[in-house]
Each structure stands twice: as C-alpha cells, then as structure tokens.
Amino acid sequence: MSERDDCAGVALKQARLAAGLTQRELARRAGVHQPQVARLERGEDVQVSLLTRVAAPLGLVPGLVRLQAVDGSRDIVEANVDTWRVAWPQVDPQVFAILARLAQAGRHVEKAIERTAALHGMSGREVVVLGALRRSGPPYESTPTGLKHLLWLSLPGLKKRLDRLEALGMVTRASNPRDRRGLVVRLTPKGHAALEDLVTHPQAIVYRALLEMAPGDRSQLSASLRDLLVRLGSQQRA
Template sequence: MEDEVDRLVAAWRRERPDLDVEPLEVLSRVSRLARHLDRARRTAFAEHGLEPWEFDVLTALRRAGDPYQLSPGQLLTQTLVTSGTMTNRIDRLTTKGLVVRLPDPDDRRGVLVRLTDAGRDKADQALAGLLAHEREILARLAPAQRGELASLLRQLVIPFDRAGG
C-alpha cells in the first residue's frame, strides 16, 4: 500500500539522489498524522462547544484533582502560553461560567483559578468525546502495535521534554 509520503520520498530520491531522505519516511508521516489528529481534536472539542485552548485550561484544572484549582502560574506552566494570554483565557472562561477566580489563602496578592461544576462537566464530556475520536484513529493498529508505537514515540519525545521544549 502506498501513501502520499511514499510518493513524496520517491520524487525526492529521483530529483536529489545525492540526499538521504529517509527521515522523511517517518517524520513526514508524523507531521501528516499530527494535522489529522489536530482536525479530529478540533471536531471533538467543537462537539462540546469548546476551542482547543479552552479544553487545555479546563483539563489542566480537572487533572489537578479536587478542588480543581491552580494558580495562573501553574496554568502557564501546563499550557505553555504567556501571562497575558493566560489572563485573557481565564477572563473568557470566567465569563462563560466555567471557572472562577478566588483569593489565594497563602498569598494576599495571588489568585487561584477553580473549575466550576459546569466547567468540570464540560471538561469530562469533552475528554470522553476526544478519546472516542482518538480510539477510532488508533483502531487501525493492534493493541501490541499501539504499545510499540507509544514506546517508540516516547523515545523521540523525551529529549524535547527534558529540554523544556
């Protein structure tokens, strides 16, 4: 079975036989899969009335466990956005009734962001929807293949995670 990457690699091998284009065979597929996954995720989130960034913030709070709250700084660390962007996001989620700001009892100048019941329900529903979409994508592989792929991808990702990027 031939895919678009096979055709791309064959064309480069014909046009530039002096280059080793083997990395394209793996990484172009990863890139293409990432685009398809991004579309599936956007669809899953839209089905629950969320934007991807809203899902990221709500699920960061949900993963924190009861009482489902974090400081804005902790949210910055988990979502990799700037302070100004996070402030805007918290404002928008507050307007939607999905989070509330509370005074930080340990820091008179600080605040905590907490999921509302509606925010927790929205996060839970969107996560279940996302997992259903992602299971469909992975259904093409046997369970052992999924485990092997996860292990191989982990080996590629760990150096980037350790470097902070």
C-alpha cells in the same frame, strides 16, 4: 499555466470529490474563498502557500508528498517512497515518510481538538487550560501562576483564556485561602463534562483511532515519538 500546475489542479479536484466536498465547503475548511479553490482546480498560476492551505483539509502535503487523490484505504505516504528514493538516493526514504506522517497526524489532532472544543464554544487553546486543571487531580484547581509555569503562558495571555472559560462556566476563580492577595482557579462540573466529550464525542476520531490500537502498539508508538522529541530537544540545545 504549467503542466505541473495543471496536474496539481486535477489531483486537487479529484481529492475534493473523493472527500465529498463542494468547492465552497473546502474553501471554508481551508479558510479561503471559493473562487481561490476554483482557480487552483483550473491549474491557474497561484502561490504555493495557497495550494498548501487548500490541500491540508484533504490530507495532502504539496512538496513533501506529491499531490494526488486518495481514499480511506490508500496510504499516500507509502505511495511516495519511490519518488523520495529517486530524488534523494543518499537518504533513507522513511525519513521523509515519517515527516509526512507526523505532519498529517498533527493536522488531524489540531482539527479534532478544535472541532470538539467548538461544540462547547471554546477554542483548542482554552481546552488546554481545562486539561491542565484536570491533570492536577482533586480538587482540580491551581493558582494562575501555577498554570502559567505549566503551560508556558504569559499571565495576560492566561488571564484572557480564564476570562473566557469563566464566562462559559468551565472554571471558577476565588480568593486563595493561603494567599488572600491571590486567586485559585478550579475546574467546574461543566468543565469536566466538556473534557469527557472531547474524548468520547463521535467527531473525536483521533482519540478513537488511538483507543482502537493494540496496547502494545500504542506503547511502542508513544516510546518512538518520545525518543524523537528527546533527540530534537537535544539538537536544539546543542
């Protein structure tokens, strides 16, 4: 056992206790077994991938953000700015801070969607299909080919999701009056209700947090993320 492993184990345990979770509950959220969490907290020699997986439900990013216990009023990213400045003095530490915050925000978004979708027996990937139909406007329908192009899915992959959604009563499929060889997928009232719940449910903390922001702050955040994604897209195509 190294001193660093021992410190990480102590910090992980403190973060778990601060979150009010048992080892078993944390293991379930991380998709691992309780003995693996116990080994981490004891500071035993374990894989970094396991540490990363268990730390994620606690909002910790090993390596990018130093493992430490947090509470709701403390910004763990800001607490690491000085460590980035020392480790990479040639780089603006806010670069690392943005990456860390994006990683944390991404996990919050994924968890919020999956948690609310599960209340309706769906996965987050299936919710994306419902959202595409909702965004198409009245009568909230599309052909499978249209959905395929919009969502960048293969037809077999899309069919699997549509089969599941139809079984749940979220969508219907009927013959296309403009092409009798094709189908039209339409959002049902139950599907509409599920999408509304996704945004308004008490567990939808990401949506609530964004709605509580001032409109100007939301617009500024959206514009900044748009510019970042445009830059990333341009560099990937270069």
